[in-house]
Amino acid sequence: MDRIPRHIGIVMDGNGRWAKKRRLPRLMGHQAGTENTRRVLRACGEFGIKIVTLYGFSTENWQRPNDEVEGLFSIFEGAIDREVPELNRNGVRLRHLGRTEGLPERLVQKIESAMELTKDNDRLILNLAFNYGGRAEIVDAARRIIAEGIDATAIDEALFSSYLYTAGLPDLDLVIRTGGEMRLSNFLLWQTAYAEYYATPTFWPDFDEAELEKALLAYSQRTRKFGKLIEE
Numbered sequence: 001m002d003r004i005p006r007h008i009g010i011v012m013d014g015n016g017r018w019a020k021k022r023r024l025p026r027l028m029g030h031q032a033g034t035e036n037t038r039r040v041l042r043a044c045g046e047f048g049i050k051i052v053t054l055y056g057f058s059t060e061n062w063q064r065p066n067d068e069v070e071g072l073f074s075i076f077e078g079a080i081d082r083e084v085p086e087l088n089r090n091g092v093r094l095r096h097l098g099r100t101e102g103l104p105e106r107l108v109q110k111i112e113s114a115m116e117l118t119k120d121n122d123r124l125i126l127n128l129a130f131n132y133g134g135r136a137e138i139v140d141a142a143r144r145i146i147a148e149g150i151d152a153t154a155i156d157e158a159l160f161s162s163y164l165y166t167a168g169l170p171d172l173d174l175v176i177r178t179g180g181e182m183r184l185s186n187f188l189l190w191q192t193a194y195a196e197y198y199a200t201p202t203f204w205p206d207f208d209e210a211e212l213e214k215a216l217l218a219y220s221q222r223t224r225k226f227g228k229l230i231e232e
Contacts, residue, residue: 001220006172007051008044009195011187012037014179021203027071032205034079041049041126043209045090047216051169053097059133062102076130077107085115088097091123096160097165098132099140127166134189137165166191174219176212178204194226 012033021031037054044052057072089093094115100108111130141163145155161167172188172195180201184192198215200207 001216002047003220004197004216005219006049006164007053007170007172008049008174008176009053009055009172009188009192010040010179011175011181011185012204012207013177013181013185015205017179018203018205026068029203029205030072030075034075036205036207037079038083039208040212041087041092041124045092045124049124052129052147053127053129053131053166053172053188054110055132055134055185057098057130058186059099059131060186066099073104073107077110080110080114084117087126088118088121091121092123093118093125095127097124097127097129097137099136100131103131108156125169128167129187129232132165132187134184134186138190140165161190164190171195173224174198174215176200176215178207178211179200194224196222196224 013036015029015033017029018032019026023129036056041052056076061072084094096111100111111128141160144163145160150159166188171191173191175184175187175192175195175197177183177199178199180199182199196219198218200211200215202211
């Protein structure tokens with residue numbers, strides 16, 4: 001591979017179907033997906049990827065059964081307790097993308113503590129898109145701009161980007177979606193304007209280092225034009 005993306009996003013889909021295929025409860029699929037995250041992040045670091053954004057819980061996921069939603073919160077809390085110390089030792093900085101409104105207070109405190117603990121790390125940035133929606137992010141940015149009284153003539157793409165949850169980070173180079181679906185599902189709509197897209201039928205709990213390498217190889221073979229004409 002002669003080109004490695006600087007910023008990748010992963011829509012971690014297929015946990016429930018992975019569990020159903022094994023006649024297990026859906027939450028066991030989500031737990032398996034959480035445990036798989038560790039090896040994928042390790043592989044990202046080995047490949048030299050600098051920023052990873054994981055889509056864990058969307059603003060639309062509130063429509064799922066209450067027991068599944070509460071179970072997801074519990075799994076996420078456990079993952080923070082279990083994984084953050086090692087991530088910190090490995091130089092990973094955590095950022096939360098999304099709204100905290102509606103989340104359990106204990107979970108919010110754990111997220112904030114993890115971000116504070118890792119804020120000075122610079123080996124890899126891990127964005128956790130939890131209670132996140134691309135449209136909600138754009139609405140929140142617009143509200144902040146209006147609240148600060150910024151003149152309309154001063155608003156351009158650079159300024160608007162600085163009000164997004166990803167302020168200070170480059171746009172995505174590559175979006176990977178597991179589980180076989182072919183849609184963004186409200187994931188980083190602004191930041192993926194010119195991202196390459198890679199979909200695989202592999203469910204997230206089975207997405208390993210070899211699967212990541214396939215995605216990166218596909219990315220390295222594409223020509224990114226950004227609307228320009230490029231001689232082939």
